[in-house]
Each structure stands twice: as structure tokens, then as C-alpha cells.
Amino acid sequence: MSEPAKGISRADVVHLAGLARIDLSDAELDHLASELPAILDHVASVQQAAGDDVEAMSHPVPVDNVFREDVVVPCLTPEQALAAAPASDQQRFLVPKILGEQA
Amino acid sequence: MNPDLTRSTADELARSLAAKDVSSVEITQASLDRIAAVDGDLHAFLHVDADGALAVAAEIDARRSKGEQLSYLAGVPIAVKDVLATKGLPTTCGSKILEGWIPPYDATVTARLKAAGLPILGKTNMDEFAMGSSTEHSAYGPTRNPWDRTRVPGGSGGGSAAAVAAFEAPLAIGTDTGGSIRQPGALTGTVGVKPTYGGVSRYGLVAMASSLDQAGPVTRTVLDAALLHELIGGHDPMDSTSIPEPVPGVVAAARRADVKGLRIGVVKELGGEGFQPGVRARFDEAVELLTSAGAEVVEVSIPSLQYALGAYYLVMPSEASSNLAKFDAMRYGVRVPPAGVDDPSAEQVMASSREAGFGDEVKRRIILGTYALSSGYYDAYYGSAQKVRTILARDFAAAFAGVDVLVSPTSPTTAYPLGDKLDDPLAMYLGDVATIPANLIGIPGLSLPVGLATEDDLPVGLQFLAPQKADDRLYNAAAALERLLEEKWGGSLIAQAPELEVVR
Numbered sequence: 384m385s386e387p388a389k390g391i392s393r394a395d396v397v398h399l400a401g402l403a404r405i406d407l408s409d410a411e412l413d414h415l416a417s418e419l420p421a422i423l424d425h426v427a428s429v430q431q432a433a434g435d436d437v438e439a440m441s442h443p444v445p446v447d448n449v450f451r452e453d454v455v456v457p458c459l460t461p462e463q464a465l466a467a468a469p470a471s472d473q474q475r476f477l478v479p480k481i482l483g484e485q486a
Numbered sequence: 487m488n489p490d491l492t493r494s495t496a497d498e499l500a501r502s503l504a505a506k507d508v509s510s511v512e513i514t515q516a517s518l519d520r521i522a523a524v525d526g527d528l529h530a531f532l533h534v535d536a537d538g539a540l541a542v543a544a545e546i547d548a549r550r551s552k553g554e555q556l557s558y559l560a561g562v563p564i565a566v567k568d569v570l571a572t573k574g575l576p577t578t579c580g581s582k583i584l585e586g587w588i589p590p591y592d593a594t595v596t597a598r599l600k601a602a603g604l605p606i607l608g609k610t611n612m613d614e615f616a617m618g619s620s621t622e623h624s625a626y627g628p629t630r631n632p633w634d635r636t637r638v639p640g641g642s643g644g645g646s647a648a649a650v651a652a653f654e655a656p657l658a659i660g661t662d663t664g665g666s667i668r669q670p671g672a673l674t675g676t677v678g679v680k681p682t683y684g685g686v687s688r689y690g691l692v693a694m695a696s697s698l699d700q701a702g703p704v705t706r707t708v709l710d711a712a713l714l715h716e717l718i719g720g721h722d723p724m725d726s727t728s729i730p731e732p733v734p735g736v737v738a739a740a741r742r743a744d745v746k747g748l749r750i751g752v753v754k755e756l757g758g759e760g761f762q763p764g765v766r767a768r769f770d771e772a773v774e775l776l777t778s779a780g781a782e783v784v785e786v787s788i789p790s791l792q793y794a795l796g797a798y799y800l801v802m803p804s805e806a807s808s809n810l811a812k813f814d815a816m817r818y819g820v821r822v823p824p825a826g827v828d829d830p831s832a833e834q835v836m837a838s839s840r841e842a843g844f845g846d847e848v849k850r851r852i853i854l855g856t857y858a859l860s861s862g863y864y865d866a867y868y869g870s871a872q873k874v875r876t877i878l879a880r881d882f883a884a885a886f887a888g889v890d891v892l893v894s895p896t897s898p899t900t901a902y903p904l905g906d907k908l909d910d911p912l913a914m915y916l917g918d919v920a921t922i923p924a925n926l927i928g929i930p931g932l933s934l935p936v937g938l939a940t941e942d943d944l945p946v947g948l949q950f951l952a953p954q955k956a957d958d959r960l961y962n963a964a965a966a967l968e969r970l971l972e973e974k975w976g977g978s979l980i981a982q983a984p985e986l987e988v989v990r
Contacts, residue, residue, distance in 0.1 A: 396853065403807060403856045404814070404833065405849055406824065406841040415853055418911065422854060425912060426796035429870040432877060439872035440879065442697045442727065443683045443928020443954070449726040463590040469821035478816045479823075479832040 391419050491516040492653040493981075496562045496710040499656060503550070503561045510543035510550075510561030514605045517563045521607065521654045523988040529629045530639075530649040532568050533576045534608035539563055542605040549603075559713055560603035565655040567646050568609035569616055570701065571690035572596050579692050580612040580624035580642075583819045583843025593690020594722045595659060595701050602717055607655055610645030614845045615810065616666055616694045618642050619914050620907065623847040628904055631674060633944055633983055637901040640670030646704040647674040652986060657714055658704040663694050664798055665896075665921025667702050668933035672896035672947025675935040675979050677711045677964070679703050680921075682954050683928030684729040686715075687722035695805035696727075698798075698925040706980050708934065708965040712740035715957070729955065739958035743965035745779050750963070751786035751889035756920045761898045764939025768946040769895045772936040775970045776963075786885045786892060790877040791923060797874035798922040799915055800858050804868050807855030810848070815839035850911060879927040886953045891963050894920045896933040896947035924951055932960040934968060935979045945979065 393416040400407045407415070461474045470477035491513050494502070502508045518536050525531050546561040566572060569579050571589035573596070578584040592600065599606060613623035621629045621644025631639040632652040639648040646658035647670030660667035662680035671678025679702045686701045693699055703714035719733035752773060757766060777783050814836045815821040824830050824838035844852070858867040885892060898917060907914040924931040933947040948967070952959040972978055 391857070395857075399853050399856045399860070402860070403852045404811075404837045404840055405844065405852065406834075406837040407849065408841070411846075411849065415850065418850070419854065419857070422799070422912060422915075423857075425915075426799050426867070426871075429793050429796040429800060429874050430866055432790065432793040432797075432870065433873035437873045437876050439869055440875040441872055443875070443879070443926070444727060444729065446727060449723070451723065459590055466590060467587055467818035469815060469819070476817050479830055479835045481832045 391423060392416065492520045494656065495707050496559060496656045496705065496713060497707070499562045500558050500713075506550070510546045510605065511540060513561065514539050514543040514563045514607070517607055517655055524652055524986045525654060527630065527635065527987065528632060528648055528652055529627055530610055530645045530652065530654060531565070531608045532578060532580070532611050532626055532645070535575050535606060538575065539605035539607050542600075542603065546603040546605070557602035557717070559717060561605070562656060563605040563607050564599060565607050565610050565646060565649045565658040566596065566599070567612055567643055567658070567660050569612060569661050569692050570596055570659060571692070572606065572609065575606070575609065577609065577692070578626070579616070580614045580626060581843065581845070581848070582625045583813050583840070585820060587818060589690075591690065594687035594724055595718045596690065598718050599659075604657070610643070610649055610658060612645055613642035614848050615692070615806070616642040616661060616663055617806065617847045617851055619665070619669060619917050621645060622904065622908055623845060625845050630904070631901045632986060633675065634901065637903050637944070638673065640673035640897070640901065642666040643670045643704065647671055647676050647678065650674070650676045650704050650706055651980060651983065656706070657710060659701060659718070660704045661691060661699055661701045662925065663698045664802060664918045664925050667704060668921050668931055668947070668949060669897045669918065671704065671933040672935070673901040673945065675945030675983065677703075677705045677708055677932070677934055679711050679715060679932045679960070680924060680930060681715060681719060682729070682930045682957055683925075684727050685733065685930070685955070685957060686719045687725045687728050689722055689724035693809040695802040696809065697805060698802060700925070706978070708961060708968050709737070709740045711932070712736040712961045731955070734955060734958040736958050736961045739962040740965040742962050743969055745776055745781040745963055745966040748781045748891070748963060749889040750776055750781045750783045751885055751892045752783060753791070753892050753894045754785050754787045755789075755791040756894035760916070760919075761895055762900060762939060762941070764941045765895050765897070765899060765946050768937040768939060769948055772948050772967060772971070773893065775974070776967055779966060779970055784889065786889060788881045788885055790874065790881045793874045794878060794923045794926060795915065795919055797871040797878075798918070798926060799854075800867050800871035801875070801926070803851040803855030804858045805855070807852045807859065810852055813840060813843065819843065847911070875926045878923055882923070882927055882929065883953075890952070891959050892951040894949050894951075896920060896949040900939045900942055900944035900946060920949060929954050930957040930960055932964050934964045936967070936971060937979065938982070
């Protein structure tokens, strides 16, 4: 059981923003670093609610895989699928380079 | 133009349409005129589709004149929260990241509305990605409460609630993840229903928290809500969490409206400290009315409610942080390259686009959720929160063993001034204390207006809760209370709403 994160630091927020892929500004980092500990303190009480004997519940109803018949059904045309793309080329999504070096 | 058309209930409009006393074009035009007159100030709508709505209305009128059998609500216009995909009509979720996005498909709820011939007036304003309780977190500016334009309409579905309360639409669709249908209902004097989880399809509903989200009706009467619920509900093969059963008989229950012998439990933990005196007074009076009509009222304790808020504010951001990962600026949505970076990578473009496209509350919840799911904290936070759901479900099951429905105030306070809680997220979160338990355990809830608080003359809502799949119990009890209150008031509460200034 980890300790409640009273000590969530600005560096932690920087790390979390990196994981979440959001380029937060310095002002936002400062603000969140000052705000998050209070919110986390408030929600930390859940750790006292239940012991190991209680099952976790991820969904309010039982979740099963749902399959359909393996038949071809109509789907979006390439034009429809690409209509909202920030950039496209030759019926493909055009994206920035995804490798650090020469792609 | 009949000025009363906008004030009619959906049920009255449906009957007038069937009797050919009025056309759908007339009704739809009346709603559009009302929107044009008052929405510049209220801002309940993000997009209005006058041409599309009138085209559907004309088509329904033509089909009706040919003697075609139509759906009961065919021709009655409706507003849809901007979180549900509408083919060919912008869907922004109140976010800049989806500015100008036109979905290539319809949500199942939208498709069912279209199939039944309800003209869609437009898309309503909301807190960005449904994150918030006041509609002030919309990237497109707040919505004002029709009862007092200096106050919030609640949230996240403040647009749908305000549209219905201001007579811009007889019906609207909302979504409820922690109270986003019910709490705006309470704050605007309208009826709001969160159906049983899985009772209404989530296909095409842009997800905030997949295990909590549920679409439902926003109306001015209990019967209207039942009619709409029956229309949009039921099994959908496109949603793996959709319950493979028909909707319970909600319309029949709303028409029954009989609480004689009904066992009602007042939730002890919801209604004490932190609840505004005027809210408690109206709630207590409503419970007394139910007693006088033959209901058996007892007090019920649900001890694990003390953990519900904490569990919700861990589960919801955790799921949201995962769901919102899809906004990566690659396939749709805005793409904002980082400033001053030569030939940026996809990862850098994603991070700068999310920084530019998301607002403060969305960022706050994504960071909180990322933390709660991170290695080393997962068990303590997300895992513990999931266990709370198990305990809550047990406690509610025990409570429902002795009573048919539970009641509480929907919101601890009436509508608060715009800006009041904007800089204090925790204070805003605390306002969800009565509504979130239903989402955590998937049970249905309904908020009914029960009068105005004496200290500020603003609407108060009473919440009914029932076991999973027993949505009909809500409608029966709420319709009975609605009738008792209207007898007492000599009309509906919404009729007492102040006249809105017409901006031409």
C-alpha cells in the first residue's frame, strides 16, 4: 500500500504531463502542483474503505465479449474516413515523422 | 404563430400532431424562433440546424398527411447534447480540440431519434468532454440559467437543461457520468433521468468514463421523459455493455402514478450538513406529500456513501485519461505544431495539440487519472476506488431489500453564481455527492423539480433512485409526486420561471 501522495511534486507533474502527452506551460505545472495534493488528500480515504477480502468492480454490469456474425457490412469510404483528417495524401492519413531520426 | 406551442409538453404536441391540429413545421419553426429570440443571451446551443430540422419536420408532415403510421413523438423537435455524434452536424463536446468536427456517422441515440422522425434543432452546450458541474468549462463560453441569468444552469449538461427550461425545445438528450443530467435538472427546474447503466446505447457517445456514462432524457414533465426514454432505450448490438432486454414499461409507469403502499427510503447520509436549508425544506415537504398519498416512508442508512465521492474522483479521471488518449491530432481534431520546432515528431505535435486543444479542467482530470493509474499508485488509488464500488453496490442492495425507491435532494444547493466555484475544483466536485453513487453502481436515477428555495427563489430537485433495470419505479413515483405538487401549486413549477428578455 503506497502512502497517500502528500508530496506530489512539480517534477511529478512534469513526468505525468509527459506520460499524458500534454505540453503543459510552466504556469499550468505550478498550478497543478499546488492543486493536486489537496484533491488527492480528499480522495485518499478510499484506501480505508475495504480490505483484501473485497473484490474490485470495474463495471456495474457483467462485461462479456460481444461478437457479430463474420460477414462483410458497409463501412466508411476512404473519403469519409479522411474527411476530418488534419492532413491526408493518397487515401492515407499524413502524419508527422514518428521516428526520432531520419524516417 | 401560436405562442403556446413552445410551452406545450411533448405529449401535448404529439397528440395535436396526431389530430392534425398543428404541423411539425409550425412547432419546429416556433422552437427555432424562440432560440433566435433568447439564445443569444442564454447560450444553450453550440450549433443550430434550422434547415435540417425544418426539412425533417416537412417530411414528417407529408408522411402524416399520407396516412402513414408514425412513431408517437414523430414531428416533435429535440435538442441533443454536443457529446453525441450527429452525422453531418458538428460535434465538439464543448472542446476546441474538436472544433469544426463533423462526424461521418450517427450515435445510436441520434439514429433512433432520426428513425422516429424527431427534428433535431441543434447541439447543446456542455462542460468540455462533460467534465464539470456548471457548463462553465465549455471552451465556447458558459450557458446561463434561465431562472437567473447571473447563475449557472448546472453541468455538464447545462445546455440541454437550459434549452428545455427556457422553452427553446420541448425535449432534449443529456448524458450523465456523475449527475450531468440530474443536477442541471435540479438547478433549472426540469426533469432529468439517468437510466440504468446499459439501458441506453453508448455507441457514438464520446466517452468520458465508459463504466459510468449514460445518455438519457431532459424534459419538462415525467411523462415526456418516459416517452423519450422508451424511444432511445433498449438493446444495441453496437454497444458491448448494452443490456440485451427491452426497456422496462416506463410510459405505463408514468401514467400509473400511484404511490399507495410504495416503500420509500430517505437516505440519511444525503441531506444533512452541507445541504442548503431551502433545499432541505422543499425536500422534506415533498416527502410529506408522498406520505400523505399513502407511501410508507422510512429512513435508510448507507454507510459507504462517505467513500463514494473519493471513488468517483478516481475512477472517472482514470477512465477519462485513457479515453481521451485518442485525441492525438493524427486522424481528426485540431493539429497544432509546437512553436519554434523545426520538423517536429508526431509525439511533439500530439503534445502541443493537446496543450492547445484541451481546457484546464480536462488537463486536470487527465493528469489526475494518469497519476491514479501509474505504477506504484494503481492499487492504492484506482484499485481501492473499484473496491468502493463493490461495497456501495452491497449497501444499496441491502437498502433496496427493504424499500422500493430511495430519495434524496439531487443537489446540495440551488444554482450558484457564474464564476463562484470556477477556481475551486474541490468545492465544485462536492456538489456531486448525491448523484455520483448511482453512476458508480449503475442504478437509475431521476430528478424532479419540487419547488423554489425560499432564500433565493431558485429551483430545487428531488432525486429518486431505484435498483438496476427498475427504471419504471422512478417514473411511477416521480409522476405521482409531480401530480401532487401541481395540485398544490395550481400548475407546473416551470410556468413560474421569469420571462426572458428577447434579444432581436
